[in-house]
Amino acid sequence: MALRIAPARLQDLDALVALEDAAFTGDRMSRRALARNMTSPSLGFLVAREGGRLKGHALIAFRKGSGLARLYSLAVQPDEKGRGLGGQLLTAAERLARKRGANRLRLEVRADNKAAIRLYARSGYACFARIDDYYEDGKAALRYEKPLL
Numbered sequence: 147m148a149l150r151i152a153p154a155r156l157q158d159l160d161a162l163v164a165l166e167d168a169a170f171t172g173d174r175m176s177r178r179a180l181a182r183n184m185t186s187p188s189l190g191f192l193v194a195r196e197g198g199r200l201k202g203h204a205l206i207a208f209r210k211g212s213g214l215a216r217l218y219s220l221a222v223q224p225d226e227k228g229r230g231l232g233g234q235l236l237t238a239a240e241r242l243a244r245k246r247g248a249n250r251l252r253l254e255v256r257a258d259n260k261a262a263i264r265l266y267a268r269s270g271y272a273c274f275a276r277i278d279d280y281y282e283d284g285k286a287a288l289r290y291e292k293p294l295l
Contacts, residue, residue, distance in 0.1 A: 147196050147197040148196070149194055149195070149196045149201065149231065149234060150194070150195050150196070151192055151193070151194045151195075151234065151235065151238045152192065152193065152195070153190070153191060153192060153193075154183075154184045154191040154192065154193045154203065155184070155193075156181065156184060158184075158193055158200060159177065159180060159181055159184075161199075161200035162180045162193070162200065162203060163177050163180060165200060165202070165203060165221055165223060166180070166221065168223060168224055169221040169222065169223065169224060170221065171283075172281065172282045172283050173281050173282050173283075175219065183205060188207060188208050188209070188210070189205060189206065189207055189208070189218075190204075190205070190206040190208065190239070190242045190243075190246065191203065191204075191205050191206075192204045192205075192206075192235065192238050192239060192242065194222075194231055194234065194235055194238075200223075201222065201223050201226050201231055202220075202221055202222040202223060202226065202231050202232065202235050203219065203220070203221050203235070204217065204219070204220050204221075204235040204236065204238060204239040205217070205218040205219040205220075206218065206239050206242055206243055206251075208243075208246050208247075208248065212248075213247065213248055213249040213250060214248060214249075214250050214251075214252060215243040215246065215248035215250070215251050215252070216251070216252050216253065217236075217239055217251055217252070217253035218253075220232060220235055220236060220239070220253075220262070222235070227261070232261075232262070232265050233265060233268075233269065236265065236266075236269055237269075239251070240292070240294055243294055244294045248294055249293065249294050250291055250292065250293050250294060251271075251291070251292050251294055252289065252290065252291045253266070253271070253289070253290050253291075254277065254280065254287040254288065254289050254290075255287060255288050255290065256281060256285055256286075256287060256288075257276065257285065257286040257287060257288050258285060263288065266290050266292075269292065270292050271290035271291065271292040272290060272291060272292070273288050273289065273290050274289055274290070274291060275288070275289040276288055276289070277289060
């Protein structure tokens with residue numbers, strides 16, 4: 147079965163809540179936030195589905211009049227890691243950002259998330275800052291950015 151990446155729908159809400167619980171130990175989006183994010187005009191919310199099952203999501207924030215978009219969240223089902231789904235979601239997020247007029251995509255990632263850091267470095271993102279005590283558990287974040295050509 148082919149992976150399909152498309153905008154999130156309200157019918158995806160239960161699966162998105164389950165994905166947040168499975169993918170993150172903290173700093174999770176609540177059910178209410180997930181629902182609100184699906185309908186916000188300043189956000190792009192993509193989901194990856196395969197065989198009818200939600201495999202991951204990417205949430206991109208846009209600011210009117212700005213060429214900078216922010217990858218707010220990228221999540222993949224833990225049992226699907228290593229299949230390249232994160233890279234496919236990242237590529238789709240970049241494509242959406244370009245389509246909405248962004249010329250750069252910025253993100254924060256946990257400084258101890260080695261797999262995500264490898265993905266971003268491999269995808270052309272450059273680290274330009276460290277933010278101590280960024281996450282609710284006190285862990286630091288690394289800030290990355292990539293020009294969208």
